[in-house]
Every structure is written in C-alpha cells, then in structure tokens.
Amino acid sequence: MEIIGKSIRPFIGSKNFNISRNFYSDLGFNEIITSENMSYFYIQNFGFYLQDAYVKDWVDNSMIFYEVENLENSLEQIKNLKLAEKYENVRLSEIVYNEWGNEFFLHDPSGILWHIGKFKAKN
Numbered sequence: 001m002e003i004i005g006k007s008i009r010p011f012i013g014s015k016n017f018n019i020s021r022n023f024y025s026d027l028g029f030n031e032i033i034t035s036e037n038m039s040y041f042y043i044q045n046f047g048f049y050l051q052d053a054y055v056k057d058w059v060d061n062s063m064i065f066y067e068v069e070n071l072e073n074s075l076e077q078i079k080n081l082k083l084a085e086k087y088e089n090v091r092l093s094e095i096v097y098n099e100w101g102n103e104f105f106l107h108d109p110s111g112i113l114w115h116i117g118k119f120k121a122k123n
Helices: 017-027 056-060 071-081
Strands: 030-035 038-043 046-051 063-067 101-107 113-119
Touching (some): 017 038, 017 046, 017 071, 071 113
Parallel strands (some): 063 113
Antiparallel strands (some): 038 046, 101 113
C-alpha cells in the first residue's frame, strides 16, 4: 500500500490562547477558527492547529522546523515585525550556520521553539 499525503498539521499548545492567536496572525499566518478552543493557522500549504491547552512539559518540548526559500529575507521580515517588543517571552535569534544548512530560532509567547531554516543544496 502506498500512502499519498496531502498535508501534515501538528497540534501545538498555548499558555494564553488569545495572545498566541494574535502572535501568529501578526507573524503572517491566516486563521480559521475551528472551535472555541482551537484554530487552524496556515501560510500557503503549511499549517498547524493551535489549541487553548497548556501542559508545560509538552509546550516546553515542542519544536517546529519551517523550511523557507530565502532565510536572510525571512529573518529580516520577522525582525521588522518587532514581535519580541510586542509579546512577552518572544525571542528571535540571528542565523546559525551548520553543516546541513542554516537556521534561526523564534520562540512564541508560550515557548514553542520554531526552527526557521534552509537546507544546503544536495550535490
């Protein structure tokens, strides 16, 4: 049997659901409210479910890798949003250069760690 996928949508938690909803909207995601305690956020073909649920160990260990076409441009766009100034606990790093590719890190208001990166081209 061959499984033909169409999308993958992780579920992430939030310490304060409304603050997280605002954060992801400001980051550029579109929101579809699915219930009073869950929304689907998406950009193009990529998306995730944000829940009004907080389990510290779960949220503190949640990470998402988001691959982008232009890493430098993506970092500058996010810097220009000034999210760390607007939201408590939000942190944004500079680019880290690795053997496999490059990335920077963005912590959302609840502590979800986003790896935003670009893989090196395969030879």
